[in-house]
Amino acid sequence: MKDLFRKREFNLFIFILFIIFGVSWRTPSFLYINNFVDILNDTAILSMVAIGQLMIIVTGGIDLSVGSSLALSGMSVALLNQYHPGIPIFMIILISIAIGLLLGSINGLLVSRAKIPPIITTLGTMSIYRGLVFVLCGGTWVSAHEMTEAFRVFPRRSFLGISSLIYLSILIVILFLIFLNLTRTGREIYGVGGNKIASQYVGINLKKIQYIVFTLCGGITGLAGFLWVARYAAAQSETAIGFELQTIAACVIGGVSITGGSGTIIGVVLGAFFMGIVYNALTMINVSPFWQMAIQGFIIIFAIIINTVMDKRNQQLMLRKRSFNE
Amino acid sequence: MNNCIIEMKGIKKYFYGVKALDGVDFKVRTGEVHALIGENGAGKSTLVKILTGVYQPTAGTIILNDKPVQFPSPQVSQKAGISAIHQEATMFPDLSVMENIFMGHHIRNKSNGLLSWREMKDKTQILLDKLELDIRPDTKVKNLSVAQRHMVEIAKALSLNAKVVIMDEPTSALTLREVEYLYKIIRKLKSEGKAIIFISHKFEEVFEIADYFTVLRDGKYIGEGTIADITVDKIVQMVIGRSLAQMYPKLEAEQGNIILKVENLSKIGVFKNISFDLHKGEILGFFGLVGAGRSEVMQTIFGIDTKTSGEVFIDGEKVYIANPSDAMNFGLAYLPEDRQIQGAILAMNIRENITLPIIDRTSRHIFLDRNREFEITDEYGKYIEIKASGWEQLVEDLSGGNQQKVVLAKWIATKPRILIMDEPTKGIDIATKATVHNFISELAKKGIAIILISSELPEILGMSNNVIVMHEGVITAKFTREGANSKKIIRAAIGSISK
Numbered sequence A: 001m002k003d004l005f006r007k008r009e010f011n012l013f014i015f016i017l018f019i020i021f022g023v024s025w026r027t028p029s030f031l032y033i034n035n036f037v038d039i040l041n042d043t044a045i046l047s048m049v050a051i052g053q054l055m056i057i058v059t060g061g062i063d064l065s066v067g068s069s070l071a072l073s074g075m076s077v078a079l080l081n082q083y084h085p086g087i088p089i090f091m092i093i094l095i096s097i098a099i100g101l102l103l104g105s106i107n108g109l110l111v112s113r114a115k116i117p118p119i120i121t122t123l124g125t126m127s128i129y130r131g132l133v134f135v136l137c138g139g140t141w142v143s144a145h146e147m148t149e150a151f152r153v154f155p156r157r158s159f160l161g162i163s164s165l166i167y168l169s170i171l172i173v174i175l176f177l178i179f180l181n182l183t184r185t186g187r188e189i190y191g192v193g194g195n196k197i198a199s200q201y202v203g204i205n206l207k208k209i210q211y212i213v214f215t216l217c218g219g220i221t222g223l224a225g226f227l228w229v230a231r232y233a234a235a236q237s238e239t240a241i242g243f244e245l246q247t248i249a250a251c252v253i254g255g256v257s258i259t260g261g262s263g264t265i266i267g268v269v270l271g272a273f274f275m276g277i278v279y280n281a282l283t284m285i286n287v288s289p290f291w292q293m294a295i296q297g298f299i300i301i302f303a304i305i306i307n308t309v310m311d312k313r314n315q316q317l318m319l320r321k322r323s324f325n326e
Numbered sequence B: 001m002n003n004c005i006i007e008m009k010g011i012k013k014y015f016y017g018v019k020a021l022d023g024v025d026f027k028v029r030t031g032e033v034h035a036l037i038g039e040n041g042a043g044k045s046t047l048v049k050i051l052t053g054v055y056q057p058t059a060g061t062i063i064l065n066d067k068p069v070q071f072p073s074p075q076v077s078q079k080a081g082i083s084a085i086h087q088e089a090t091m092f093p094d095l096s097v098m099e100n101i102f103m104g105h106h107i108r109n110k111s112n113g114l115l116s117w118r119e120m121k122d123k124t125q126i127l128l129d130k131l132e133l134d135i136r137p138d139t140k141v142k143n144l145s146v147a148q149r150h151m152v153e154i155a156k157a158l159s160l161n162a163k164v165v166i167m168d169e170p171t172s173a174l175t176l177r178e179v180e181y182l183y184k185i186i187r188k189l190k191s192e193g194k195a196i197i198f199i200s201h202k203f204e205e206v207f208e209i210a211d212y213f214t215v216l217r218d219g220k221y222i223g224e225g226t227i228a229d230i231t232v233d234k235i236v237q238m239v240i241g242r243s244l245a246q247m248y249p250k251l252e253a254e255q256g257n258i259i260l261k262v263e264n265l266s267k268i269g270v271f272k273n274i275s276f277d278l279h280k281g282e283i284l285g286f287f288g289l290v291g292a293g294r295s296e297v298m299q300t301i302f303g304i305d306t307k308t309s310g311e312v313f314i315d316g317e318k319v320y321i322a323n324p325s326d327a328m329n330f331g332l333a334y335l336p337e338d339r340q341i342q343g344a345i346l347a348m349n350i351r352e353n354i355t356l357p358i359i360d361r362t363s364r365h366i367f368l369d370r371n372r373e374f375e376i377t378d379e380y381g382k383y384i385e386i387k388a389s390g391w392e393q394l395v396e397d398l399s400g401g402n403q404q405k406v407v408l409a410k411w412i413a414t415k416p417r418i419l420i421m422d423e424p425t426k427g428i429d430i431a432t433k434a435t436v437h438n439f440i441s442e443l444a445k446k447g448i449a450i451i452l453i454s455s456e457l458p459e460i461l462g463m464s465n466n467v468i469v470m471h472e473g474v475i476t477a478k479f480t481r482e483g484a485n486s487k488k489i490i491r492a493a494i495g496s497i498s499k
């Protein structure tokens, strides 16, 4: 625990509690457990994809194509479901992940082999993938009644009152917590982000690492694509437009250094949760929708400022505690 | 000489419980070169950073021209006439010399308030002329040599009309001639009545250039005095608190078979026809001026750069090394020259840095094993005496010399068969230097073949079995230990070939 809730993550956690407290004071129904389950459901997909984004940002890159990849894999499986309703749901999930892996690996190849900077690569593939969504659906929708029952309800299916969507996101969090913190490749990802040249000198294969993070992010995004269209029971050409910015925001709020080298999964998950809470709270306390976006932006900036200002003080506390222990 | 320009009294600086400075007194007079001496992590750079407003002291007062002052920011300190060349690079590589010099105090046109580049360019030219520097005001800083960059920083100090110029290890990246040139500049500044604070681990330099000294140890003030009244031994005693064992341990290592053979290695425009043999247990010294191409040769052997032609043999077999991990598989290790750029990952802690090259040995299958990592870090970290609050401390927060020790530990921990060391003792204090030299000798004795690149002649002469000298990309001379002396080596290094 002591390592997980370090510095910025801790600040953010406190800040979240603060908001919860403040809002529930005005609107007690905010505190209902159901409301929190709703928020978790709303932020599950964001958390998952933001973890993919985190890995790329840690290596010093960025992925602007996640929104489009999500839409493309979502649209593909929705169409598949529409025209071949017999395909079992777990196959659909695997196909969705596979499409995502493919799209991510294209990004990865362009960045690592063709040496095109990530921001340019993914700016390009963002348009290409989005364009392919249009081509696939011909500008029409796949709507609820065109999907099978099993497809539509999958994210909502619950066990012990918790939806499969939340279980899946917890699974992703745990898998990637292990991957980033306990495996060699995870350490190498942080190494590359911290200092590319020094990493090269110790024999870390930069190309391989870049390829891995883009591909893995693609895989998560692919899974998210299915979950998204199933949850909203609609696949359309505008699905998840602008979503890439939300994933980046979740990372930044969660204390990920945009220049690479540092950032934690717990931070990112809290970042995503924070965004969900703010959105939910603004609706609950009846802020006019016209104002919502502006206020949301304002609170995000405020959170980041608090984070950086309090960072130093917390570090101090941590280190003092550490030197006492020794 | 009682005209104190700066007096620091009872300065304390704690970093989260680490006492970097613990009650230091420090006085500097006008027209004096004041050497600040102490081991790695003694607190020298921290003191400098307090004087330049980078850090705020936890306690203590600063008195400038008999008035107590506070430096809440570097700008304030600069305005007060204090200017520093920091240990770690603080320049903007993509900007021109002129832009770097006037960064933060641009000259504006009086009538329209816009920047007046014309005037800045003229002023820069005057400063460069004064320093007898042959560079143009609009050259980008990244195209300058390390020595030239230092000179540009000095020019910046002059442009600020500094009364106190601080140089934190200015010579660690310079070669003999450049150091001579720096001395000349320092004497010139001194004759103009400026105070110079000079930090260096090399006592020859301190005795050559300084008038006065102050010694720090573990963040505490130990003593001060005039250089003329002290001996090297006494200063060493003050710095490390005991007297020093023999400096360059004599080698008794037995030399075995040829382990590394390089034949006619060339890279167009960088180096040409490099051939040499390296035996087991041998320490092969490479000497040359900055830019002689020594590091480039080694980087090519290690697979970081690609060669144009030539061959490399290990154990008599021709090998193809395409990247550092190939090289490491053949038992090579390369300790790079620049600790901040090529050596350490500053945002990682000491344990993660040291175990990064041996991550396949410390981990079980794909999973990391922190306990093993800790054991290895503890073993090498203690051996090489890294001064830190714990192995989980970020490398970024270590003193310069301790960062170098981390990089050193990291490469030694790979247990290589062939170890290439590029300026291994750069920025390391004398006591540790002796430890490192001892360690190098021990490695050689175990049969490890060592290539030692160094710009310090005593180190090359004291440590090597054989010496190779390079000049502008070619080997100009090879000496055996017996046949080598400083005169011959320097002559070969500046290009007058002697056979």
Ligand SMILES: Nc1ncnc2c1ncn2[C@@H]1O[C@H](COP(=O)(O)OP(=O)(O)OP(=O)(O)O)[C@@H](O)[C@H]1O
Pocket: B015, B018, B019, B020, B038, B039, B040, B041, B042, B043, B044, B045, B046, B047, B087, B387, B388, B397, B398, B399, B400, B401, B402, B427
């Ligand atoms: N930002 C920081 N955070 C924590 N500890 C620090 C920080 N900066 C310096 N220290 C600690 O303060 C001590 C003094 O460091 P300083 O850089 O002043 O040493 P130095 O005398 O310049 O050494 P060197 O000769 O190696 O450059 C060291 O123990 C170092 O670890």
Ligand SMILES: [Mg+2]
Pocket: B044, B045, B046, B087, B168, B399, B400, B401
């Ligand atoms: Mg220092």
